[in-house]
Each structure stands twice: as structure tokens, then as C-alpha cells.
Amino acid sequence: MNEPSSDAIPTVEHSGLCALVGRPNVGKSTLLNALLGEKVSIVTRKPQTTRHRILGVLNRPDAQMVLVDTPGMHQSAKRALNRQLNRAAHGALEDIDVVVFVVRGTEWKEDDQRVLERLADVDAPVIVAVNQVDRVQDKRLLLPHLEWLAEQRDFAALVPVSATRGENLDALERETIQRLPSGPPLFPADQITDRDLGFRLGELVREQLMLNLGDELPYTTSVQIEQLHREEGMTRVAAVIWVESDGQKPIVIGRGGERLKKIGRSARLQMENLLGERVHLELWTKIKEQWTNDRRALDELGYTD
Ligand SMILES: Nc1nc2c(ncn2[C@@H]2O[C@H](COP(=O)(O)OP(=O)(O)OP(=O)(O)O)[C@@H](O)[C@H]2O)c(=O)[nH]1
Ligand SMILES: [Mg+2]
Structure with a gap:
């Protein structure tokens, strides 16, 4: 029994x-x-x-x-x-x-x-x-x-x-x-991370923000995936880049939108690499004032753990 x-x-x-x-x-x-x-x-x-x-x-x-x-x-x-x-x-x-x-x-x-x-x-x-x-x-x-x-x-x-x-x-x-105890595995064998696809895709955008923006600005940006659709052979992603003030928006966007385009292009290539298929990526910038210093905004943007 x-x-x-x-x-x-x-x-x-x-x-x-x-x-x-x-x-x-x-x-x-x-x-x-x-x-x-x-x-x-x-x-x-x-x-x-x-x-x-x-x-x-x-x-x-x-x-x-x-x-x-x-x-x-x-x-x-x-x-x-x-x-x-x-x-x-x-x-x-x-x-x-x-x-x-x-x-x-x-x-x-x-x-x-x-x-x-x-x-x-x-x-x-x-x-x-x-x-x-x-x-x-x-x-x-x-x-x-x-x-x-x-x-x-x-x-x-x-x-x-x-x-x-x-x-x-x-x-x-x-x-x-060798220092881990014996026991049942904690995750299924085919799972590589606890983070879902939306999180991973958002991080790839944030990585490009960190790489492409000057010294201070990356620390006041955050990324939220608003849409994620997987279609036949292609994934559609829409993401919002949150900044803290009006003045930061043009810096992220760049002259004639060049910088945002570059960020989007690089992030898209990384996403295609991860997913092994074509990605259509749309990026938007929006303002959430003082989010890095606002407990509630941090919660909303997923900084809870
Ligand atoms: N030359 C060299 N560079 C390395 C090595 N490991 C990491 N780096 C570089 O060090 C920098 C920081 O690497 P990260 O992995 O982001 O460091 P981290 O400790 O996770 O940083 P935080 O997330 O900010 O705490 C990157 O530019 C890496 O490429 C290494 O073994 N050799
Ligand atoms: Mg790190």
C-alpha cells in the first residue's frame, strides 16, 4: 500500500x-x-x-x-x-x-x-x-x-x-x-530558470539601455513588457521603458529616434537568439516620476523580492 x-x-x-x-x-x-x-x-x-x-x-x-x-x-x-x-x-x-x-x-x-x-x-x-x-x-x-x-x-x-x-x-x-545534500530535484529537468519569458525579454531591453545610455540614466529606467504574442514562427513584443522625468525621454529616444532604434534593434536580435525565431519589437517610453524612490512604484514594476 x-x-x-x-x-x-x-x-x-x-x-x-x-x-x-x-x-x-x-x-x-x-x-x-x-x-x-x-x-x-x-x-x-x-x-x-x-x-x-x-x-x-x-x-x-x-x-x-x-x-x-x-x-x-x-x-x-x-x-x-x-x-x-x-x-x-x-x-x-x-x-x-x-x-x-x-x-x-x-x-x-x-x-x-x-x-x-x-x-x-x-x-x-x-x-x-x-x-x-x-x-x-x-x-x-x-x-x-x-x-x-x-x-x-x-x-x-x-x-x-x-x-x-x-x-x-x-x-x-x-x-x-559536492556540498549539496541528496534529495529530489527542485525543478523539472527541462526548466532552466524560474523567470518567465516576459521577464527575460524585458531584461534584454534593459541590458541595451544600460549599454547605450550614459552613466546615470540607466539607473532611473525600468522596462515592462506590455504585450507578448507568440504566432506561427514569430513573436510580437511591446515594451514600455519607464523613465523618471520629461527631460529623460529625449535622451532615451535620441536625435530623430536614433538611439531608441539602436536599443530596439540590439534587443530584438538578442530576443531572436533566445527564441530561435523572428521577433517584432515595439518600444515606448513613458514617465513615472521618482519611481526609483517610490515603494509603491517599485512594487508595480516588479521589484518585490
Ligand atoms: N575579463 C573578464 N571580464 C569579466 C569576467 N567575468 C565578468 N566580466 C565582466 O565584468 C563585467 C560585469 O559582469 P556582470 O556579470 O554583469 O557582474 P555582476 O557581478 O553580475 O554585476 P551586478 O549585477 O551589477 O552586481 C562585465 O563587463 C563582464 O563582461 C571575467 O572572467 N573576465
Ligand atoms: Mg549581475
């Missing part, structure tokens, strides 16, 4: 959650995508690119590791949006099986120190991924830096990697997966 039914989910040797944390811009999202072999989280050269907790599911024959990408933890708590980013990153450390603390080469900044301090009361094993080692000019500095890091906490492991070059990622994967 109590025999498990034949379609009960079998347990795997290693199943659990692994959070990628660190200060902004060290390469957490790049690392997530590189480990998964698919772009699930957007990447730019600017800090505070990631605004949400994003899960990426890595399946192996004996394991399922759910990687949690997080916004970079940082000191500035000026805007409600910044506070929300920090909240999402800190919240991601609850109920985690392994933490990967991502740092950049031989750098150690105040925000790295803060992350280390935040990890003080985390019981899960913490592995340091020393990312971007390809950028360390003088390789002789690496070993002393690893030794110095090893003195800062009883880390489970220190793994030098290059996310963009794919160097040593197998070692990082081994070190993390």
Missing part, C-alpha cells in the same frame, strides 16, 4: 541551492550564465546590472544545482531601489546550501569587506570564486592574495576562475555540487 508509486520523483545525489553573492560588477551574472551554458541573467560593464534574484538550474546526471544570481551588495542606500537591491541580495542567503562569494582578481574593496561581514552569520559553506583572473596582469600576485583571503574566514574552498574564458569552471562546479 505504501510502496512509492513508479512516477515518484527519484532523489539525486546532490540537490540544492547555491547563491552567488558579491559586490556589484565582479561577474556574478557572467558566472551564472557560463556555468549554465545559457544566458539567463543580463550582463553589462556597469555596476548594479542585476536587479532581482534570478534562479538558474544546472542539471547533471547525479545532481541538480539551483544557482541564485543576486544584485550586487553595496553600501549606497540612497534610493529605495538601492535598498531593495540590497534586500534581495541579503534575502537570497536564507535557506541556502552553499554560498559562492565572488570577488574580482586581486582587488579587495570596502564593499567586498561588507559582504564578508554579512557572511559571518551564514552557516552554509562559503566558497570564494576569484573571478576575472584573466585580468590579473602580474600572476605572481594571485597566490599571496589567495593566501590572504584564506585567512579572512574558514572558507570551504578558494577557486580562481575566469567566467568569460570558461577557465576552471569545472573545478568551481565540483566544489559546489
Whole structure:
């Protein structure tokens, strides 16, 4: 009677959650995508690119590791949006099986120190991924830096990697997966992320905004997908780019609409790449005043976790 039914989910040797944390811009999202072999989280050269907790599911024959990408933890708590980013990153450390603390080469900044301090009361094993080692000019500095890091906490492991070059990622994967408990997989084998298509498409627009706008403006824009229709061999997408003031609109649109066109073209190509079919993309800009500092607006735009 109590025999498990034949379609009960079998347990795997290693199943659990692994959070990628660190200060902004060290390469957490790049690392997530590189480990998964698919772009699930957007990447730019600017800090505070990631605004949400994003899960990426890595399946192996004996394991399922759910990687949690997080916004970079940082000191500035000026805007409600910044506070929300920090909240999402800190919240991601609850109920985690392994933490990967991502740092950049031989750098150690105040925000790295803060992350280390935040990890003080985390019981899960913490592995340091020393990312971007390809950028360390003088390789002789690496070993002393690893030794110095090893003195800062009883880390489970220190793994030098290059996310963009794919160097040593197998070692990082081994070190993390082996520390996951056995259990049933948390996601179906064919699901790569917890985020729906609308979210992923919106992020691809935001990625282009970050890449194509000057220094301050990207942080006051947000993207909302208004329409998403999948037709025979083609997907139609309409998205709104929210800005904070009248003055910001022409900057996003550019002279004769050139900049918005470029943003749209690049985002569309990324979308076509993701979907493997043609995409028709319409972009609009609208104003929502002070949304980055307005709790309710943040909720409306999906910044709730
Ligand atoms: N040279 C080199 N660049 C890298 C490497 N990993 C990431 N980058 C670059 O570092 C920049 C930041 O990468 P992201 O993955 O967006 O960094 P992040 O930690 O997710 O940043 P936030 O989301 O802002 O917290 C991008 O320009 C990446 O291309 C690496 O291993 N080598
Ligand atoms: Mg990121």
C-alpha cells in the first residue's frame, strides 16, 4: 500500500541551492550564465546590472544545482531601489546550501569587506570564486592574495576562475555540487530558470539601455513588457521603458529616434537568439516620476523580492 508509486520523483545525489553573492560588477551574472551554458541573467560593464534574484538550474546526471544570481551588495542606500537591491541580495542567503562569494582578481574593496561581514552569520559553506583572473596582469600576485583571503574566514574552498574564458569552471562546479545534500530535484529537468519569458525579454531591453545610455540614466529606467504574442514562427513584443522625468525621454529616444532604434534593434536580435525565431519589437517610453524612490512604484514594476 505504501510502496512509492513508479512516477515518484527519484532523489539525486546532490540537490540544492547555491547563491552567488558579491559586490556589484565582479561577474556574478557572467558566472551564472557560463556555468549554465545559457544566458539567463543580463550582463553589462556597469555596476548594479542585476536587479532581482534570478534562479538558474544546472542539471547533471547525479545532481541538480539551483544557482541564485543576486544584485550586487553595496553600501549606497540612497534610493529605495538601492535598498531593495540590497534586500534581495541579503534575502537570497536564507535557506541556502552553499554560498559562492565572488570577488574580482586581486582587488579587495570596502564593499567586498561588507559582504564578508554579512557572511559571518551564514552557516552554509562559503566558497570564494576569484573571478576575472584573466585580468590579473602580474600572476605572481594571485597566490599571496589567495593566501590572504584564506585567512579572512574558514572558507570551504578558494577557486580562481575566469567566467568569460570558461577557465576552471569545472573545478568551481565540483566544489559546489559536492556540498549539496541528496534529495529530489527542485525543478523539472527541462526548466532552466524560474523567470518567465516576459521577464527575460524585458531584461534584454534593459541590458541595451544600460549599454547605450550614459552613466546615470540607466539607473532611473525600468522596462515592462506590455504585450507578448507568440504566432506561427514569430513573436510580437511591446515594451514600455519607464523613465523618471520629461527631460529623460529625449535622451532615451535620441536625435530623430536614433538611439531608441539602436536599443530596439540590439534587443530584438538578442530576443531572436533566445527564441530561435523572428521577433517584432515595439518600444515606448513613458514617465513615472521618482519611481526609483517610490515603494509603491517599485512594487508595480516588479521589484518585490
Ligand atoms: N575579463 C573578464 N571580464 C569579466 C569576467 N567575468 C565578468 N566580466 C565582466 O565584468 C563585467 C560585469 O559582469 P556582470 O556579470 O554583469 O557582474 P555582476 O557581478 O553580475 O554585476 P551586478 O549585477 O551589477 O552586481 C562585465 O563587463 C563582464 O563582461 C571575467 O572572467 N573576465
Ligand atoms: Mg549581475
